[in-house]
Amino acid sequence: MTATSSSSDRLATAYSPCPNDTFVFHAWAHGLVPGPLTPEVTFADIDVTNGLAERGELDLLKISYAALPWVLDEYALLPCGGALGRGCGPLVLTGLAASGDPAALAGKTVAVPSERSTAYLLFRLWAADAVPGGLGEVVVLPFHEIMPAVRDGKVDAGLVIHEARFTYQQYGLHSLADMGEAWEAATGLPIPLGAIVARRSLGAERLGELAAAIRASVEYAWAQPQASRDYVLAHAQEMDPAVADQHIALYVNDFTAELGPDGYAAVRALLDRAAAAGLVPPVAAEALAFPGVIG
Structure with a gap:
């Protein structure tokens, strides 16, 4: 059954409790910027929001760019609010001092945060060349369980995202x-990580209004960074405030306010390369289009 907003002025929304998302959406979620609808927020990790989008639940969600091929019939990619950047890619971690030879992963068990994640696509594209012996078992774990699993020897290596870069x-x-x-x-190109999608059935005008509200929320967050502080830390899973600041600085950037040509080129390159490798279904260029942004 499709889940939607309970009233005409509210929008069933899901994004993660990670600092970049709460920082970006704080102003809109708290009515500090104008918007056509008020988000009714569910907090969930990216693997959960990917599944919600694939089942057609909720109206607006933060998902992995890697999940786009499965949801673009029902959802439009918004040109703002997501996570792209440089120097912010996922890491492959091991419990032993790294030899620098990725071939050491051949036949090994690797934990990943989601098989629908951009991190997973980047990892598989990299491993196809870097691990000629082929990977062993790939297991999906919530991202906060991956580092303990590697440390405790439950898996040989782990693919980590978010604040794990710092910890x-x-x-x-x-x-x-x-x-x-x-x-x-x-x-x-920059690394495309998290996308914001909204129901196509809302119509082009409403989608444009939602994009404007999210962009205004981003700009408010930059102008008033302390305004979102309590909201960010309350949902940051006991994260050190300094790590939360690093997280925001890394993942909230110019691409968050506007994907722009380089952002769209990065998304296109990821999906094309993944489709060529048989990892995702092919996506037509027009499926990524947003009114007034690209054709």
């Missing part, structure tokens, strides 16, 4: 490879 040393782990560095070296 993995606390678990005694070592970075074997940076998927972002590999992507940027291969394409010269």
Whole structure:
């Protein structure tokens, strides 16, 4: 059954409790910027929101760019609010001092946060060249369980995202490879991580209004960074405030306010490369179009 807003002025919305999302959406969620609808927020990790979108639940969601091929019939990609950037890619971690030889992953068990995640696509594209012996078992774990699993020897390696870039040393782990560095070296493009999508059935005018509200929320967050502080830390899962600040600085950038040509080129490159590798269904260029942004 499709879940939608309970009233005509509210929008069933889901995004993660991560600092970048709460920072971006704080002003809109609290009525501090004008918007056509008030978001009725559900907090959920990206693997959950990907599933919600694939089942056609909720009206507006933050999902992985990797999940777009399965949802674009029902949802439109919004040109703002998401996460792209440089120097912010997922890391492959191991419990042993990294030898620098990715071939060491051949036949090994690797934990990933979602098989529908951009991190997973970047990892599989990288591993196809870097691990000629082929990976072993790939297991899906919530992202906050991956580092403890690697530390405790339950898996041989883990693919981590978000604030793990700043905290993995606390678990005694070592970075074997940076998927972002590999992507940027291969394409010269930013790394597309999280997308904002909204129901196409809302109509082009309403979608444009929602994009404007999200962009205004981003700009408010930059202008008044302390305004969202309590909201960010309340949902940051006991994260150190300094790590939350690093997280925001890394993932909220010019691409969050506007994807722009480089942002769309990055999304297009990811989906095209993944489709060529048989990892996702092919996506027509027009499926990514947003009224007034690209054709």
